[in-house]
Amino acid sequence: MVLAKLAPHLLSWAGIVLAMGRGFSGRRSVVAAGAIVGFPLGVAGACLLSRAYPGDFSFAIIRDIVGGSFLLLWGGAVAAIYSSTVREFPRSWGERLANSPFCAGAVALSSGMIAGAISACRLVGTYNTLPPFLLLALAASILALAALAVERALAASFPVSHSGLMASVVALLLFSASSIIRLDLFSPLTMKLMKFSHDFVHQFFESMLIPDHLFIRTYLWGYIGLLFGNGVGFWGALILWFTPAVLVALAIQWERLPSVAHIRQGAQRRRLLATGIRARRFRLVIPVLAMVVLAAAVYRSRFPSVEYWDPKPLPISASPSGDIFIPKKGDVDLEDGKLHKYLFKQGGREARFFVLMTPAGKLTVDLDACAICKPDGYGQAEGTVICYYCKTLIPLETVGQPGGCNPIPLPFTEKEDGVHIDGLTLLNMWGTNAQSTARVKGGGK
């Protein structure tokens, strides 16, 4: 079971080592050393971090580091496309650095650390003893050596450019991270873009650049409304997600072929050209594979393999005075750390809410909706609740706090035997918050 969970991480790691072995083909021993040292360091780092900062903070740090590598890929891709299109590009120092043992070692070490930290996150929270982590590090070291052996057996005519290497390593790291919902980058990217487009329209509107006037026809708002759809975030994120790999592929495609003008014999000249074209074609394989891996990461992000705790809302009613009482130890155990959803109906109005015991041991009662998204509700998985509409993960520690995509907290009274909620307040809060966001156009489940 654990092995199955770790499989995507270990496979990604093997792919990373294989790509590094080929990308730094003259520095295999440095790559091997860097990888074998880096991975356990990453595992140890993640363990220490999670012990020092239990909760979401340690995950946030690792996610930010993975995000940093994605930004680095963006920089590398832009540099690659620049150098392929600019005739006089000062490439000598860059190439010297890229071919140095220092660079090979640094890339192997840092990739190993990130991959190790991601893989360890899969075990953090489930295992609190050392042996599983040691086994993980050992398995990764054996896999690294096996990957390097496979790499040696690959045909020599299968080169990996430095930009291609970068694309493949980062794509595999992103894929590995996408298997853990708290490290996944694609969903937050989608959400940030969606929120950016919302804020943009709001700012645009508030600065009166779109006057609220009769002359502005309804159909214009129909177009503006598209910016509020879920698709804006998704498609925008897809563009940002794939662009670096596409740029790397274009940079390779636009690379200049070797100069053959000085060769007089036609056949020799053409043979040299054909060799250049063939080598360029082979170098394209890696960025294309990186795109496939990125697509797999998107798929895992959209359809995570984790099982959500998604309870069906239990119908509940209020006393004649309007008080809703939920016992702590009734049909359900409110203090079991799970999300418990309820549906309250009164006088043709209805509202959904949930009760949850946070890891700090505090009960919280919240609407099954936030102030921003369409009220598709929340599920629970891996130390978080997830907004089903925008896929934002809310750490359990912060549930009960207002703002952003957090569930809207409800006023309640906790007594020894249960919690009391005012039915009218609940219906009013649902009416003012959830029903207004329910009109959000497009997307949603």
Next chain:
Amino acid sequence: MSTTIIETGGLTRNYGDICALKPLDLKVPEGEWLSVMGHSGSGKSTLLNLLGGLDRPSNGSLRVGGEDMQGLTEDGLARFRREFVGIIFQQHHLIPYLTAVENVMMAQYFHSVPDEAEARLALERVGLGHRLKNRPSELSGGEQQRVCIARAIINSPKLLLGDEPTGNLDHKSTLMVMELLKELRAEERFTIVMVTHNPEVAAWGDRTIYLDDGILVREERTRS
């Protein structure tokens, strides 16, 4: 002293029970023009196919251009044919729906990359600068054979093989083709092995060998 480009030792080719080529020992120095004569079924084309990497020997050794032909894989043989050999057939084997220049470019394509300017130059060298855009059906037999020569030499082969290249041509065209081969050989310095029935054509070579029932029966130097 010139190096040996073709060296065979006990070279044999059997097709089932039929022995098309009996143990043959032959050396061809680089740059030589060797004519191969013999009756039908004497093993001339079999020898040519073996030299061109189109067939594999049943027994014996065969080295062409330093390559041990028996040790070559299928890919190695394909590379050898692509880069080392040019072949002119009696039947031309031009692609009917391609123009003369496109037929030459096809050989470039399978060798490396096509280069139309170079293909045009090759056709101009064989005197077909005015027939670049004509299809094979619009060319005479002699012209078609000159397209074949351009196609055979476009990749600068070290060894040019001719399987009765003038077999279908009249006397005038035959002379024209042989003259052209002589000129090109002087410029490009390739080795020629040419199978022919025609003693007049064989006389263009430096040496002629005679095969009979798969056995080398005689050889004579035709020119000093």
